[in-house]
Structures are given as C-alpha cells and as structure tokens.
Amino acid sequence: MYEIRTAGLKGLGVFSKAFLPRGTRIFSEAPLLAIRSGQTAGDIYSASRFLSPEDKGSLLGLSTHVTNELKIMRWSQAAWYTLTNTVSEIFGRKGRGVIGWPNPKEHVTVLNIFRNNAFNLGASSLFQQAVFPRISRINHSCVPNAQGNFHDEMGRFNVHATRDIEGGEEVTLNYLQELGTARESRQERLWGGYGFACECPACDLSLERARQGEKRRVKMHEELAKYVEGMASGAVLVLEAELEAVQRFIRLLEGEGIAGRELSTL
Numbered sequence: 468m469y470e471i472r473t474a475g476l477k478g479l480g481v482f483s484k485a486f487l488p489r490g491t492r493i494f495s496e497a498p499l500l501a502i503r504s505g506q507t508a509g510d511i512y513s514a515s516r517f518l519s520p521e522d523k524g525s526l527l528g529l530s531t532h533v534t535n536e537l538k539i540m541r542w543s544q545a546a547w548y549t550l551t552n553t554v555s556e557i558f559g560r561k562g563r564g565v566i567g568w569p570n571p572k573e574h575v576t577v578l579n580i581f582r583n584n585a586f587n588l589g590a591s592s593l594f595q596q597a598v599f600p601r602i603s604r605i606n607h608s609c610v611p612n613a614q615g616n617f618h619d620e621m622g623r624f625n626v627h628a629t630r631d632i633e634g635g636e637e638v639t640l641n642y643l644q645e646l647g648t649a650r651e652s653r654q655e656r657l658w659g660g661y662g663f664a665c666e667c668p669a670c671d672l673s674l675e676r677a678r679q680g681e682k683r684r685v686k687m688h689e690e691l692a693k694y695v696e697g698m699a700s701g702a703v704l705v706l707e708a709e710l711e712a713v714q715r716f717i718r719l720l721e722g723e724g725i726a727g728r729e730l731s732t733l
C-alpha cells in the first residue's frame with residue numbers, strides 16, 4: 468500500500484504505492500514508546516531501557532534533528548537522571564544487571580529521537596505522546612492528506628486517508644494541534660518544535676494556491692478574533708454570527724482540501 472523512501476530534504480517519508488481512496492486505513496500501529504500525561508523526560512528514557520533489542524534498534528533508527536539549545540537542555544536532563552538513578556541502583560532500589568547502568572549519551576539520543584518523532588495523541592487518550600516504528604516516518608504538511616487517531620481499546624494509532632491519494636503521492640499528517648492558523652505561527656511552531664521550515668503547498672508562497680489560501684486564513688482569523696473579542700466584552704451572543712463564523716471556517720478547510728476530525732467537529 469505504501470513505501471518508505473527518501474523525501475528529499477525532509478529525510479525519509481511515506482509514499483503510496485497505488486491509488487488510496489479517501490477513508491483507507493493506511494496504518495494501524497501500536498506505540499514503540501509512549502508516555503502518559505504528567506510523565507517527564509526521565510520517564511521516556513526509563514521506558515526505553517526496557518525495550519527489547521529489536522524495538523530499541525527500531526527506536527534508535529528513527530530520525531533526529533536538534534538545535535544547540537535543546538542539546539544543552541537534554542544533556543542536563545540526562546546528567547541529572549544518571550546521577551539520581553545510579554545512586555538509587557547502587558543502593559539496591561533497582562536491579563543492576565537487569566537493564567544496565569543509565570547511559571547519558573544514549574539518554575540524550577533517546578530524548579532527541581522521541582521529541583522529533585512523537586505524535587500528540589490527544590488529551591482524552593490513554594497516552595499523551597508516542598513514537599511508532601513506521602508512522603513516525605510520515606512527514607508534516609499544513610494541508611495533510613491523512614489523519615491519525617489513537618484507538619484506546621485497540622491500543623493502536625490508526626492513520627486514514629482524509630482525501631483520495633494518488634499512487635506515488637507522499638502521505639502527510641499535520642503535526643500541529645490546530646489547522647487553519649496563519650503561516651507565520653505555523654512556521655514558528657514547526658521550527659521551535661521540530662527544527663524545520665515547512666515548504667508544503669500551503670507554506671510555499673511562490674505558489675498562487677499558497678498566497679490565496681494565506682489571504683483567506685488571515686481574513687478568517689481576523690473575523691474570528693473580532694467575534695471572540697465581542698463575546699469576551701459581554702456582547703450578546705448572536706447565534707447567526709456564530710453560525711456564520713463556523714461556516715466560514717468549514718469553507719476555508721474545504722477550500723484547502725482539509726478534512727478529518729476538525730472539520731467534523733466544526
């Protein structure tokens with residue numbers, strides 16, 4: 468159904484091998500490594516120490532891209548973890564030899580990989596964030612053609628095509644929490660969180676489609692802001708105005724070819 472191969476400057480990516488009609492379930496994978504809400508960087512490394520050699524190999528094979536600031540922060544997290552855990556292991560609270568001593572270099576690598584590849588699974592999911600062996604190869608687009616949903620009962624992340632995908636087309640997901648925000652804010656968050664400058668069809672301003680889409684997004688956000696400000700200042704809620712705002716948002720997403728959870732919620 469798909470293959471994982473090079474996607475130019477993006478590194479590896481997932482490409483369809485044949486036409487995939489909208490609604491096709493492309494992936495269904497259990498997490499390789501996951502954290503629940505409230506867990507910390509130390510928990511990510513702790514969990515990785517219990518992985519089987521095969522899963523550890525899979526994890527360490529995922530991509531990593533990191534800025535200097537993040538590197539320094541992660542080295543200090545790893546140093547603190549090593550210090551505290553080595554002391555507790557020496558005093559026998561944890562079985563030495565079962566998982567080996569903490570290794571700060573590997574700790575930093577695991578954190579870099581986790582942060583670069585983890586997907587947010589949503590506030591109501593069993594897990595807050597998780598990395599997957601193959602789904603973590605899917606690159607970002609601000610106008611994605613697929614969407615992932617974590618199914619708590621299955622314990623799996625299912626990725627479905629949200630529109631028809633042509634054979635040879637790259638499968639993409641939205642890494643951001645919302646859709647439809649302005650380019651500048653999307654770029655800022657993708658750069659800050661993942662360290663890349665997005666050049667998807669909605670971000671590449673050399674394309675007429677991107678310029679037009681951006682104009683519509685900015686206009687819609689100005690109108691939404693006005694509407695929300697009005698509500699905050701105690702203006703009487705005008706249901707027609709609210710309906711109109713929601714319909715505009717729906718038209719914007721549909722115009723961009725975006726479908727999925729957000730659209731159905733609207």
Ligand SMILES: C[S@@+](CC[C@H](N)C(=O)[O-])C[C@H]1O[C@@H](n2cnc3c(N)ncnc32)[C@H](O)[C@@H]1O
Pocket residue numbers: 476477478479480529530532583584585603604605606607608661662663664665666667
């Ligand atoms: C979850 S991984 C995706 C798979 C990755 N390309 C690989 O080689 O394994 C996330 C990383 O892929 C790259 N990436 C994803 N989407 C991208 C995009 N639209 N433009 C540039 N790089 C992107 C960035 O380096 C990002 O940190």
